[in-house]
Amino acid sequence: MKVAVLRFPGTNCEFDTQYAFEKLGHSTEIVWHEEVTLPKEIDLVVVPGGFSYGDYLRSGSIARFSPVMKAVIRFANEGGKVLGICNGFQILTEAGLLPGALKRNNNLHFISKHQTLCVVNNDNAFLNKCTQGEILNIPIAHADGNYYIDESGFKALEENNQILLRYCDAKGKPMVVNGSVTSIAGVCNASKNVFGLMPHPERALEAILGSEDGIRMLQGFEV
């Protein structure tokens, strides 16, 4: 698999993401935000975490107008697979590739810790190596992870199995972490080729560092 990892001014998870996919045996390329095209024959575009443009105005609001994002929007509209992690998730919602928006955490704190997540839907190109209801341990690190969507949007997400992950306790019961609507931690678009989540699977690849649950998540993209 060939993976393009985007880099904006302020991105800081591009090397972790590159390491993760290379550890899984894939080739990767870091793509600067000023590029107007994506590398050829790409299987997956990852918009990694960080603080693009210093989170000025709103997280992801300025990065979404970068030249490379035009190419990413084209790629996604043609059915290409795109994954946004943390700031990448924020950029994809700002770009309109994913529904909803990410607000400031309800407690106004930057939350950085390991968090248990419950797999809500696995009938997609991302979480197919995980089982429904499975509990994963993945780090989170964000200030603006409070997922908001209006009622009709939420219904559509539920009906189309677009909710990927929820924050939960060790037993799988949804729990409030940042104020997200029904504790949502990740969603996909209606055509299930664009995925976004606040937690960082690329930081959960080694048992010695607390968890290797991220491996099965990222392996999902392997055909």
Next chain:
Amino acid sequence: MTAIINVFLKEGVLDPQGKAAHHALDSLGFDGVSDVRIGKQIIINLDIEDKNEAKAQAKEMCETLLANTVIEDYTIEIA
């Protein structure tokens, strides 16, 4: 012309900063505060003389970049 743009979270979307400030005002003994909402003000100087044109331009800026209309409302004042 100058466009003074105020961007706020929509009614019904919880404003955690407003809530925290409200709580602080209550703690300080300010009575009668029924609601606090915190937004941002963006002031843009435009090289446009026509008021309507300036307003139209500012509206387009809000819709494109300055507000996320999924969660925010905005007001525009042209001065």
